[in-house]
Amino acid sequence: MKGAALAAVLGTTTTLAPMQAAAQETFKVGVCYDLSKTYTFISPQVVQAAQDLAALINLDGGIGGKPIEVIVQDHGNEPQRGIECYERLRREGVFVFETLSTPVAIALIPRAMRDEVVMMQSLVGRGDAIDGSVFKWIFPVGPTYxxxxxxxxxxxxxxxxxxxxxxxxxxxxxxxxxxxxxxxxxxxxxxxxxxxxxxxxxxxxxxxxxxxxxxxxxxxxxxxxxxxxxxxxxxxxxxxxxxxxxxxxxxxxxxxxxxxxxxxxxxxxxxxxxxNVAGSKDLPIIKDIVTRLYDQNKGAGPRETIDDVYYNTGLAMYSSIFEGARIAHEKHGWPLDAAKLREGLENLKDFDANGLFAPVTVTAEDHGGGGKTxxxxxxxxxxxxxxxxxxxxxxxxxxxxxxxxxxxxxx
Missing domain, CATH: 3.40.50.2300 (Response regulator)
Known part of the structure; x- marks a missing residue:
């Protein structure tokens, strides 16, 4: 297991920015996950997928020439630790978060709403958060429970x-x-x-x-x-x-x-x-990751993880975030902020996360996008x-x- 993935499993902070971004703007994603207790059966695979997808996009110039930085910390599926992770990363300039935990997501929703930062809630969390007219900053893109x-x-x-x-x-x-x-x-x-x-x-x-x-x-x-x-x-x-x-x-x-x-x-x-995701390993995005990362010994974790459906789940979740950021940059250029990212996510149209799930169309009213399974x-x-x-x-x-x-x- 490579250093970044190993550190993530151990619950330490890791970053992934192959385009070294010292003194340069980056698109930071706050990944506050349970890496030590209840959800360890899935979280390392999802983190690995997020890091691989960020690395792949960074190889092609990132988002508008700026690299993606995935910042990973452990909350142990404890709402209070999730709040601490959120507050710590927000002070570092992060304005988009993912928790992969229903208890932590429920605890963070009021803060994200009050602070007006984007909180992704794909495949977890409260079902009514698809109502974008109420939950303006919460995005359960894809099918809810x-x-x-x-x-x-x-x-x-x-x-x-x-x-x-x-x-x-x-x-x-x-x-x-x-x-x-x-x-x-x-x-x-x-x-x-x-x-x-x-x-x-x-x-x-x-x-x-x-x-x-x-x-x-x-x-x-x-x-x-x-x-x-x-x-x-x-x-x-x-x-x-x-x-x-x-x-x-x-x-x-x-x-x-x-x-x-x-x-x-x-x-x-x-x-x-x-x-909620296709389990196929023959998808173009996965073949691209294998060829450009794993065949070059640049993958974020063990190669065998790619054969796990939870890896596909991670790719689907983070494809939505990165596509929203791409649209936001296309509309507004740099720098990005939470409001611009929200607009980008609300303009996902017939988006299938590189063939990983059924197409979704997200709007200001519907932050889920249809959610087929x-x-x-x-x-x-x-x-x-x-x-x-x-x-x-x-x-x-x-x-x-x-x-x-x-x-x-x-x-």
């Missing part, structure tokens, strides 16, 4: 023909990440007339035996899962023990190749995953898409978004 959960319900309906009278179980880590989809699932249960059964799991997700015994009694038609890492491994064992078919288990997008290896490729056969099935050797990219129940989602976003008030 609300959208992903709604699309999972739509997938089940497509398979079953109707949801009326069906039972859908929701097994989730009982803290903000896992609790986030509850609002939309409860709304859809009422609309579609299915019974929603809730199975909260205490962190870190190892204690599930009693819940799966209850699942055996309840006999839900499907289980939607909002867990990650070893939580899926434990669930797979309990499903087998209780006779619940793994083919009726739809995971949130946080289920990757490492989890499959720990479950066992054959044991996991048939498991479903809602996904699809469901994939593990066939024992690869993930096979089960439907097209879709954004279901948008009218229902926006009704719930408006209901909750209208309650947001700054102190």
């Amino acid at each position: 609300w959208g992903q959960a709604a699309n999972d319900v739509a997938f089940i309906k497509e398979r079953e023909g109707t949801l009326e009278g069906k039972k859908i179980g929701f097994i989730y880590l009982d803290y903000p990440f896992g609790q986030e989809p509850l609002r939309i699932l409860e709304t859809l249960a009422e609309k579609e007339k299915f019974e929603l059964k809730l199975y909260p799991v205490p962190l870190p997700g190892n204690d599930q035996a009693a819940l799966w015994t209850q699942v055996r009694r309840d006999k839900p038609d499907y289980m939607i899962s909002w867990m990650f890492s070893n939580g899926h491994v434990v669930a797979s064992r309990e499903m087998k023990r209780n006779g619940f078919p793994i083919s009726k288990y739809i995971s949130v997008n946080w289920l990757n190749e490492v989890d499959l290896k720990n479950i066992g490729a054959e044991e996991a056969k048939g498991v479903l995953r809602g996904t 699809r469901v994939e099935m593990w066939d024992g050797s690869t993930w096979v898409p089960q439907n097209d990219w879709t954004a279901a129940y948008q009218d229902v989602i926006w009704d719930v978004v408006k209901q909750y976003s209208s309650q947001f008030k700054l102190d």
Whole structure:
């Protein structure tokens, strides 16, 4: 592992600016991540992707001739440490942040709104933050947890023909990440007339035996899962023990190749995953990174990480930020600031993050951009898409978004 990636995993501050930018303006991105506790199953891969993408863009002249600088610090998934990271980097001139943590994102939203700096919230955080008319500085570009959960319900309906009278179980880590989809699932249960059964799991997700015994009694038609890492491994064992078919288990997008290896490729056969990014390694952006960075021994981390879907997730997230900055520079030139970046992000049109996710169009009113996902099935050797990219129940989602976003008030 190269120095920058190793330092990131250890939680120290790292920067990546191959175009040495001493005494020169740079586009700084504040990456306040959990690199030491709960999210270590994903954060190093996302950091590596962010650093690689910045390096690739810097090789081509950066943004308007200025390099991108990715500044990484550890918050340990603790809101107070996330706030400290945010305040420290803001004093260094950073005006765009990413946290990869729902608890930290929720804690930082009021500060980012008050300070008028851009906070990215792609694939995490509160679902109503797509309402740009309220959350003017928050950008959940791509599918939110609300959208992903709604699309999972739509997938089940497509398979079953109707949801009326069906039972859908929701097994989730009982803290903000896992609790986030509850609002939309409860709304859809009422609309579609299915019974929603809730199975909260205490962190870190190892204690599930009693819940799966209850699942055996309840006999839900499907289980939607909002867990990650070893939580899926434990669930797979309990499903087998209780006779619940793994083919009726739809995971949130946080289920990757490492989890499959720990479950066992054959044991996991048939498991479903809602996904928000393409898992392909044949995309032009990844081929470019391999050729221009890894083949030249300039990658930010181990080469094998590129085979992980979480690496693609990181590329998708940071493609949005850098494209917003490019548009902002094209419109206004240097120097960039938060207001210009916000305008750039609000002008993303049919943007697919270099083929990594379904195209999004972000506006001043819609900071999510449509947020399509699809469901994939593990066939024992690869993930096979089960439907097209879709954004279901948008009218229902926006009704719930408006209901909750209208309650947001700054102190």
